[in-house]
Amino acid sequence: MIEVKNLHKAFEGEEVLKGIDFKFEQGKTNLIIGQSGSGKSVLLKCMLGLFKPEQGTIKYDEKPYSEFTVEEQRELRKKIGMVFQGGALFDSMTVLENVMFPLRMFTKQKKSESLERVREVLQRVNLEGTENKMPSEISGGMQKRVSIARAIVNRPKYLFCDEPNSGLDPKTATVIDNLIQEITHENNITTIIITHDMNSVLEIGENIAFLRNGVLKWKGTKNEIFKTDDETVTDFVYSSNLFRKVRKAQLQGL
Template sequence: MIEIKNLHKGFGEEKILKGVDLLFETGKTNLVIGQSGSGKSVLMKCMLGLFTPEQGTIEYDGTAYVDFSDEQKRELRQEIGMLFQGGALFDSMTVEENVMFPLRMFTKKRRKDLIKRVHEVLERVNLEDAALKYPAEISGGMQKRVAIARAIVNKPKYLFCDEPNSGLDPHTATIIDNLIHELTVEYDITTVVITHDMNSLLEIGETIAFLKDGKVAWKGDKSQIFKTDDQTVTDFVYSSDLFKKVREAQNQGL
């Protein structure tokens, strides 16, 4: 569980986060949505320790990050899996080497044990036959699954996903959404997903936070978001073609 309390973050005179309060639950896919500039990326970077907030706290399972010792911060980094927007795979490394990278960085296990763990997660994401291929030799969807395998190879307690469906077709995006959700439940991970993808909201939006101008404008789940009378939220959500079709179907009683 990750709890955000009264978080403030700015750069010079520009205030980005203005008192954010959020709870990201363990074993659930927690989505953060909002327009560009609403503070989503800054919020994630604060949670990752890349930015230091001016005010407020970020608690990991009840302990404030600001109170962590240097050793505890190192341990936390080992417990975090990160799925980057573009996948961020190393072109010069094979799939196997890409997935092994966090293990080599954070563990001192024998190579035989590293290989075993790598192939366990590759099998889990249905890529065991692609281990010796390079990223350029596989599809975009497969590359994203490699990135997911790399993110979970250290058995993280927390998984951060930054626009995981960026650049993917709708069918592949749904596969990635479902995989993220399955792994969240399977490993009992606290998963935070930053996304603009409304299909992701429909597929895996177990908890949803809508940010606007650095504040939490709405919180709920994928069923409640259809019932809200908050005009700011509905304007954002129904700006997508997918949700326009959903609204039309609702209005027609389908």
């Protein structure tokens, strides 16, 4: 679990995060949603230790990150997997080399053990037989699955995903959503996902934080989001055609 309490972050005197309180629960897909400029990425970077907040605490399993020693920060980094918006694969490396990269960086495993683990995670994301392909030789959806395999190869305790569905068609996006959720449940990972995709909210929104102008305006589940009366939330949510259709169907069923 990761807990954020009274988190404030400013840049050049302009406050971007204004007292965020939220618990990112273990074994669940925790979604951060909101319009561009709402503070989603800044919150993510604060949790990753890339930005230092002016006020507030970030706790990893009850311990404040500000109290971590340099060695503890290094150990925490080994427990974090990251799925980047564009995939961020190394173009000059094969699929196998890309997935093996965290093992080379953070472990002292024998090459045979690393190869076994890489093949295991590639099988888990349904990419058997792609080991020797270059990223340019596979589809965008397959590249995202390679990125997920790389993120989980080191058996992370925490998984951060920044717009994992960016650039994908709806069908492929749903596959990626379900894969992330399945891996989260299977391994009891604390998964944090930044997304603009309301399909993702409807599909895997187990614990949702809605930000607006640096403020946590609403929190709840994918089922509870339909019941809120907060206009800032409903205006954002029902900008999606899918959500309007779902809401209409719900009302007709009452």
